Structures are given as C-alpha cells and as structure tokens.
Amino acid sequence: MKKLFASLFIAAAVSAAPAAHAVQPDEIMVDPAKEARARDLSRELRCMVCQNQSIDDSDAPLARDLRLLVRERIASGDSDSQVIDFLVARYGEFVLLKPRFSPHTLLLWLLPPLALVGGGLALCFYSRRRSNTGNATDPSLLHLTEEEEAKLERLLAADAPDKKT
Template sequence: MRRMMAVIFALVLLGLPAVHAVQPDEIMADPAKEARARELSRELRCMVCQNQSIDDSEAPLARDLRLLVRERIAAGDSNSQVIDFLVVRYGEFVLLKPRFERQTLLLWLLTPVVLALGGIALWFQIRRRSRGGADVPAPPLTSDEEARLAALMSDDAKSG
C-alpha cells in the first residue's frame, strides 16, 4: 500500500507544472509577448541567486529584471535587442549561457580541452601498462616456493 501511495505521489508531482516566481501582476495581456518574456527570462541569470534564471528566482532584483524585460518587449524590442540592452546594462554575467566570443573563449574551450588531455593521458597509461605486462615474464618459482605451493594445494584438496 505504501509503495502504491509513493508511486501515486510521484506521478502527481511529475504532472504538476513547473512553479515559477512570476507574479500575476507581471504577466502581459498578450500571450505571445508573455511567452517571449518567459523565454527570455529563462536565459537571464538572477544576480542574487546566481545559479537560477530570473524566471525561477523570487529575489526582488529578479522581479525588477522580469519587469524590465516585459517593458522592453512592450516597447517593441526584439529578443536580441532586449538581451543586448541587459548585457550593456549588467554585463555578460547576466546571461546564463554566455556568448561564444573572444572574452569567453577560455570558458567555452577549457572543458573540452581538459577532457581531451585527460583521455589522451589515460590512453597512454593503459597502453604503457598493457605493454609492460606482456614483455616482462614472471620469474620462475624457487624450490622452496614450489614445496610450499604443493603443501598448500594438498591441504586444500584434503579440506575440500
């Protein structure tokens, strides 16, 4: 019964729409413009929370940015004009996904370069180990070691 209740609870949670911080008084009358505002809000970083979009954040600054986005859309700005306006005003940090430019080149390329170098290092390590193990044969057992091994084997056969 508990399992069934847990499954039902999980299904209900999955079926609920995502909760956003947008207040009813912020919503635009035109559904198309509101959809644009929501789309842009998901691309912009909350300066207070820093790891949330302004669409998800309940911080007062995020609300101000959401209202500013809606103002710019109401004024007739395109999506790129709204983004450019906010970048000029707040800097590149306002973007959750930074642009691929000269200033952000290191940010975009560092991860793939580090992963590639790690893969190459791993490949060389595996290659070196496999080569080292095949070229060096194990030394033969001494007569004392052979006698101990035979004794262990006979004890093992008796107990099994």
C-alpha cells in the same frame, strides 16, 4: 484499496504541480508566443540580488522589475538579442546565467573538453605503453636457463624420497 487511491492521488498531485515560478499573473503578456519568449529570456538572466536564481525564479522586487522590463522591450519589438544586450550594457555579462562564447571566456568553455580529451589521450598512451612493454619482454626470460633446470631437478629429486618415508 483506500491506501492505493490515496498514494495515487498524492503521486498525481505532485507530478501535476507546476514548477514554482515567481511570475505573477499581472506580468504575463497577452500574446502567448511573446510570453514564451519572455519566459525563455528570463530563465537565461541572473537575478542580481539572489545571484544563483534566474529572474524567472526569483521573488526579489528587482527580478520582478526586470521581468517587466524584458516584457516591455519584447512588446516594443526588440529581438531576443537586443533585450539581452540592453541588460548586459547595464549589469555586465554577470547577468547572463550562460556565459557568452567570446575570447575572454575561451578558457572557461574549452577547459572541460580539453581536460576530457587530454585525460583520454593520457589513458590511451598509458595503456598502449603497458601492452607494449608486455610484448617486448625478452623471450629468453620466459624459459629457465640450463643452470636453473638442473637446480630444479636436484630439488625435486631431493624432495621425492622424503615423501615416501
């Protein structure tokens, strides 16, 4: 019973623990709606120092500076896209964890669906051709020719007396 309680407690503690975030209490905005916007934006922005973390996750000083900057701009009435544009103008599109859909990223966005559709089509054609060739087999090949029948008869006849002896 004790063990059960202990394991339940650990499970509850683990599931209840919030995901680790780098946002410090002093950064959080008073307005919860604006703070939620800031969090959503921060998750989309790359920390240029750690590169594979968002500024929401990163403990790097620059990430903190950028989190504060994002909140400042939201507080001063910027829209989400204005905040994003502000950072893209300074750090380039590399700052976006999710690349924009634009002419120079067409290949990036369209390659996976194209590969999927292309592979599906190839598979489709292949299986169709296989079943087609199966149906198209010359029916005469399914039956033995007279010559073969005669040969088979001879072999069976030769086999039968052997077994008797």
